[in-house]
Amino acid sequence: MFRKKNNTQESEEHHHESKVKELKAAIGPLYGRSLQYCSDACLKRYLEARNWNVDKAKKMLEETLKWRSTYRPEEIRWNEIAVEGETGKLFRAGFHDRHGRTVLILRPGMQNTASIDNQMRHLVYLIENAILNLPEGQEQMAWLIDFTGWSLSTSVPIRSARETINILQNHYPERLAIAFLYNPPRIFEAFWKVVKYFLDAKTFQKVKFVYPKNKDSVEVMSSYFDEENLPTEFGGKATLHYDHEEFSKLMIQDDSKSATLWGFDDKLQRVGNGHSGAEVAPEPAS
Template identity: 35%
Template sequence: MEADRSALDSKQDKAQEQQEAATPQHDTALKYSSQPELTKIRLMRAFVETRDPSSKEVDDLMIRRFLRARDLDVEKASAMFLKYLKWKRSFVPNGYISPSEIAEDIAHGKMFVQGVDKKGRPITVAFAAKHFQNKNGVDGFKRYVVFALEKLCSRMPPGEEKFLAIADIKGWGYANSDIRGYLASLTILQDYYPERLGKLFVVHAPYLFMKVWKIIYPFIDENTKKKIVFVENKNLKATLLEEIDETQLPDIYGGQMPLVPIQDS
């Protein structure tokens, strides 16, 4: 028992040394952690590194995101994180998704990114009416979702961990009603990219879409639900301007920033 405690203490000391040797960018972001968070980051790192050595390759910010997603419960966050590592090795064995793997989804032209909001979070716009099930099925769409999320994460400035999304539902119909795809993308976002979504504005939502939304809503975790805002058409620009400066607001919503296809960003 004493030996086990000694080994754990040793792992915690090592984690502390790694944290202290982190880059300034890493330190800047971690300074917003509470002391309980810092303690649990060390505990979780010590635990997951014994279960999966590849855990050593991730920084404390990723550990913190998984902890926050599970309300700082080390056991639950560790299980979630280890599941993520296993999924990543299986689903993205090369470490990235090539555009050639998702050519059909890219051709639909349904996701764009450009500009940042007032907090420095990159902005993405997704057009639901441009999404259709393709010949590669749900797995093909999941690869597209991972590709898009990785692109967004790569655009985050130093110290920022989240993005802002605008889901534009204008023109959406039954042909776009890919419930399996929607639920799969929700699972990827919540289970494998926790604490990455900062806010989601849903705009131009037709009545028909709300029927499908009622099916999806129960699968959304409570933390994510708090980040979703349905915007009335009459208040669209004013609501977006609360979070986004006009120079960064997409031009299709009355701002000055042209949208760029996510694969070109």
């Protein structure tokens, strides 16, 4: 039985490798940053996102390469979008999940700006930074979303939510492993009923609602995080402390790492610019 399973795994790996080669040939010659971006691991993510359909993966990847050539996410620098991070509405956590994934903490109730374009640049910057800080052998990140202070009047516009999902799904496929929505208020249901239709099936399965009084949802979260690392805002024992000045120093250091990775002089950069899916899950009665 073990031999049979092993042979099946080997056959699947061989199939995936052949698909990567097929996609590589379909794309044709690449140069510069596009060549650097399109590693075998990258091609696998696009194939995975499109159920190993080469034509669909090729179309998706080409759209991303076009987006990256104009948006230039690897060139965004912290000093361009630092104002977006002043309240700590989105930042990279100082801990990983049980699988070594980078963790991004989102606190939508702490929104502090009005420009959706700048908010999206801030999001893209932090996604790129999360990827930059992934340990070797790990390619995905986890999101923890804290709804403290959230209300319909202070929530992000639907356009912003849709653009966030578009960027994540279409230009960073298979980068999100899990997203925990922790203790959203009942009123969030109205917002979720609209937003969920922007999610594809794969992303939908990765979104989990967690309520402190719901044992099953808490256990799902515990399977991903050690409570000693998890902040109290998410049911853990750690203290969540965001220091904008210290985080800025960290990001500036990472900007240099990113410049080295992509092969350009940072000084020349411009300055100034397995569980069930998340169907609507209302909070259980106490």
